[in-house]
Amino acid sequence: MCEKEKIVISVNPIAGARSAQPRVERLVDLLGRQGFRLEVLTNLDQVAEQANRWHAEGCLKALVGVGGDGTAAELVNRTTVGLPLTMLPAGNENLLARYLELGSSPEDICRTVADGRLVRLDVGKANGRLFLLMLGCGFDAEVVRRVHGRRKGHIRSRNYFKPILDTACSYRYPELHLHYDDDDMKSPRPAVRWLFAFNLPCYGGRLPLAPQAVGTDGQLDICAFRRGSLLSGLRYAAAVYLRRHQRMADCTTARVRRVRITSDAEVPYQLDGDPGGFLPVEVEVVPQRLAILVPKEA
8 A cells, every 4th residue: 555645636617717727826836836646638528547546555544526416416316335535616506525625726625635634424416416406306307408509618507597597488387296205205295396405505595494404414405395486486495495395385395315306397407506317316325325525624
C-alpha cells in the first residue's frame, strides 16, 4: 500500500455560467504546494479509470470534481464505493456543495482535501442510476428536458426563462401514480400531478419542499401535489415558501425506502437537475453509498 498522496481533478468544461479555469489553476497550485501528485482531466472515462485505480491501490487522497450537482452525480455513478469525493463548485445551483458547506474558493477546497473529514451519506437510485439530491417528475422535469435539449455550452439562469414559459403554456399535468408500500408495491396511492423524492433537503431556488430530509436515515422523502394547473402550481409554490405546504389536504408526504412511479402518459423525470428519462421509474435508497470530504468544521 502506498501513501495517500494522489489527487484526480475532474473538470467539466461547460458547467455553470462561465469557465472555472482560473480557479482550477489556483487549486492545482495550492495542492501542488502541499506535495500532492495531481492529474487534471476532462474526459470522464479517463477520470474514472485513474481515480478507481489509485483508490484500489490505496493512493487516492481525493477525487475533486469541478462542476455542479450533475457533475457530482456523474462522478459517483462512475466510481467505486468508498472512493473519496469533494467538489469545487462551478455549476448554477451547487446545491450539494452549499448543503455540505464546502465553500467555493480554491483555498476552501484545498483545506478540505488536506484537513477535512470523510462522511458517508445515502444516495438514491432511479432505474439503476444514482442521484445525490432529488428526483423531480412532471413539470420541472419537462423544463429540464427542454433546457438540456437546447444546450450548446454553459448554462445561465436566463437559459431557463423560455423553457419555463413554454412549459407553462403547453404542459398538460398528466396523472402520476405512486406505489410505495414496502410489502406490496402493486397498490397505487391517489394520483398526483407534481412529484418529488428527496435524499437531501435541496432544491433549486432553495425551495424547502422536504426540509426534514436527511442523508443518513436510509429513506427517501416524498412530496407530491394532487392538482394539476399553473394556478395550482403558483399556490403550491407560495405555500412551500411559507413552509405550510405539508399541512395542505392536497399535499402528499411519505418516507419510503423504495417507490415506483408510473403514468399512462409520456412523462419525464429529472435527477439532480439533469434529464433522467421517462416513466415508469423504480426508485430506492442506497445507504451510505456516497463518501465525501467536507470541512472539518462543517
